[in-house]
Amino acid sequence: MIDKQTLKNLCLEAIDQNREAIFALADDIYRHPEMGFHEFRSTEKMKEAFEGLGLTVENNIAYTGCSAKAGQNNGPVVGIMGELDSLNCPDHPDCDVNGNMHSCGHHAQLANLYGCAVGLVQSGVLPHLDGAVKFIAIPAEEYVDTDYRTGLIEEGKLHYYGGKQEYLYRGGMDDVDMVLQAHLINTQDKNIVCCLDTDCDGFIGKSVRFIGRAAHAGFAPSEGINALNMAQLALNGIHALRETFRDEDKIRVSTIITKCGEMVNTVPAEAEMQIMVRGATIDAMLDASKKVDRALKAGALAIGGKVEIQNRIGYLPLHSSRELTAIYKENVEAYLGCTDDAFISQYVSAGSTDLGDISHIVPCMHIWTGGISGALHASDFKVVDREASFILPAKMMAMTAIDLLFDKASRAKAVMDAFHPVFTKDGYLAFLQEHSKLDFFDSSAL
Ligand SMILES: [Zn+2]
Ligand SMILES: [Zn+2]
Numbered sequence: 001m002i003d004k005q006t007l008k009n010l011c012l013e014a015i016d017q018n019r020e021a022i023f024a025l026a027d028d029i030y031r032h033p034e035m036g037f038h039e040f041r042s043t044e045k046m047k048e049a050f051e052g053l054g055l056t057v058e059n060n061i062a063y064t065g066c067s068a069k070a071g072q073n074n075g076p077v078v079g080i081m082g083e084l085d086s087l088n089c090p091d092h093p094d095c096d097v098n099g100n101m102h103s104c105g106h107h108a109q110l111a112n113l114y115g116c117a118v119g120l121v122q123s124g125v126l127p128h129l130d131g132a133v134k135f136i137a138i139p140a141e142e143y144v145d146t147d148y149r150t151g152l153i154e155e156g157k158l159h160y161y162g163g164k165q166e167y168l169y170r171g172g173m174d175d176v177d178m179v180l181q182a183h184l185i186n187t188q189d190k191n192i193v194c195c196l197d198t199d200c201d202g203f204i205g206k207s208v209r210f211i212g213r214a215a216h217a218g219f220a221p222s223e224g225i226n227a228l229n230m231a232q233l234a235l236n237g238i239h240a241l242r243e244t245f246r247d248e249d250k251i252r253v254s255t256i257i258t259k260c261g262e263m264v265n266t267v268p269a270e271a272e273m274q275i276m277v278r279g280a281t282i283d284a285m286l287d288a289s290k291k292v293d294r295a296l297k298a299g300a301l302a303i304g305g306k307v308e309i310q311n312r313i314g315y316l317p318l319h320s321s322r323e324l325t326a327i328y329k330e331n332v333e334a335y336l337g338c339t340d341d342a343f344i345s346q347y348v349s350a351g352s353t354d355l356g357d358i359s360h361i362v363p364c365m366h367i368w369t370g371g372i373s374g375a376l377h378a379s380d381f382k383v384v385d386r387e388a389s390f391i392l393p394a395k396m397m398a399m400t401a402i403d404l405l406f407d408k409a410s411r412a413k414a415v416m417d418a419f420h421p422v423f424t425k426d427g428y429l430a431f432l433q434e435h436s437k438l439d440f441f442d443s444s445a446l
Contacts (some may be wrong), residue, residue, distance in 0.1 A: 004406045007125040011398050012335075014123040015115050019391060022118065025049055026111035026390045033086030033100040033107075036140030036163060037149060039064040042084045042110070046137040049114045053121045055135070062166035063158050065139040069175075070121050075131030075409040076416065078401045079176035079362075081355070082106070082113030083141040085163070091379035103381040104142065105184035105372060108389045112182055113137060115394025120401060129405035131412060134176055139163035141354055143205070143314055162315060162354035165432070168361070168425060177416055178324060178363040180400055181355060182393035184383075185347075187370030193332055193388075195347035195368035196325045201250050201278040202317035203352050204289045204435070207310040208296055210234075212303065214269035224267030225444075228260045230299040230307065231271040237295030244291065249284035250350050253277050253292060278350055280317055282422075286435065293439060301443040309439040313432050318356035321363035323415045324400070328367055331399040360422040363415050365400070369393045 015022070025045065034042050047057045047066045055068035065084060069077070083106040090099030117135045120126055126133070140149075140163035152158035160166045167173060185195065210231050215224030238253055245251035254276045261268030277292055279285035293309055300307040329343060336342070347368050358364050371389030374380030383389045404412035423431060 002128050004402065007128055007402055007406070008399055010123040011119040011125050011402060012395055015119040015391065015395050015398065018115070018118045018122070022111050022115045022390055022394065023386060025114050026107050029107040029110050030094070030102050033096055033102045034084070035088065035100055035145055036085040036142055037063050037152060037158065039084040039139050043137060043139075046084070046110060046114070050117060050135060053117055055117070055121065061136070061172050062139050062163050062170060063152065065137050065163060065167070067134055067136045067172065068117070069132055069134045070117075071126040071132030071405070072130060073132065075405060076177040076412040077132045077134055077175050078404055078412065079134045079136055079173070079179040080113055080116050080397055080401065081136045081138050081179055081181045082109035083163070084110065084137055084139045085142055087142055087144070087377055089377065089379060092381065093379070103378060104376050105381070105383070105389070106141070108184050108371070108383065109182065110137060111390040112393040112397065115391060116398045116401070119394065119398040125402065129402065130407070130409040131405040133401050136167070136172070138167055140166070143352070160432070161312070162357065164354040164358050168358065169429060173358065173361065173425070176362060177412065178321070178404070179355070179358055180324065180365045180397045182367040182369045182397060184372050184376070184389055185368040185370065186372050186375060188373055190344065192344055193336065193338060193342045193370060195344040196329055197322060197346045198318060198320045198366040198368060199280070199346065199348050200318040200356055201252065201280055201350045201352050202282065202285050202356050203276050203278040203314040204285055205312045205314045206275040206277070206292070207312075208273040208275060209308040210271040210300060211306040211308065212267070212269050215267045217265045217267050221267055225305045226267050226303055227271035227305060228268040230303045230305050231257055231260060231273055232299070233302050234273075234296045234299030237298050238292055241291050241295060245288060248280065249288070250280040251278065251284060251288045252350050253288065276314065278352060282316060285317070297441040297443075300441055301446065304444055304446070306440070306442045306444060309441075311439060312436045315352045315354045316356040316360055318353055318359050318364070318366060320359065320366045321415060321419065323418050324363055324365035325367070327403050327411065328365060328396055328400045331396050331403070335395065335399070357428065361425060361428060362421070363419040367393065
């Protein structure tokens, strides 16, 4: 049996020998950003990259996206994910003609994914491990462009708004026992290599429509039912609820009014709002969501109108696997010779990701890794350290996979034993359905 360090060295060498190809893939994806569920070209690029390694590729795994599995059938399967989608960021100097731009750095995730595949496959280490690795180029992490996704759902081409949700629904995760993923973040000020564990909020999205009655605003406002006033009262109600949110639940209620009347001399008959309710746990999300619904209905009730609330579970909170993170950290320490001060041990965020959904079913690692200046999603986002952004996470995830699957996959099995799933796949899908409902409240008869 070849010892583990020799396997790791072979893998690292393979990645180093292919660094130009890894950079080229990152640059190509960066120059051709595609929004979620539009990633046809990026999927094709990843397919070509995997096929170049002799892998069999499964295509269009979640409308777009592709995956390739390699290794042995005698043990656990480690999923390694890279996200395909860009953002729209028209202020960024590198955006394309449509304003699309990889300002969340997902192009680096794809470079990491490819680098990992190069390392594990080309080095020939996989036959010495007890299990398999599934390389997954996954679409649509950003929860944006919902009208387009609603259209795809109505056409029956899509079932969920997030790529990982769709992948799970289609059975892509059925043979995956754990997931590794790294994501760029600006670590420059902190002078660290990476933030280790991540806990993110989940969220519920609401599309709200207040329905009143139009009337001449001068002649006969008494005959109208003012939908804008309903929305304003609802907002006041939501603000009045904020003191009831506990700090540890990290509740955020974000609201915008997207429609509030057509002409100033007509009482607005319709007002529309978009709302996101974020929370650190499922219970906290559901509790805050119920309170917000109450405030929305109170707005309608005061004016004597109606309100339609389309609730939709967005993403679930992310609770990353401490056991997987510990193995990643060991590898960074061994490879870079660094100590505890090179890490932030826990990164708590009120942001959201659909990896959260997966983390309720199998153990998930989510590392925030350095290499950029500026901010995610912003016009100053920039990769300033190509080694840190594109190569290091590829190496560290490949090393982690070797640790997990070496010697009868004992460490992978320990990770699985320590994990207590919140949901089965079916339970998860039923939960989404149960809490993604249209609520209609009519106070006109009261
Ligand atoms: Zn993002
Ligand atoms: Zn991102």
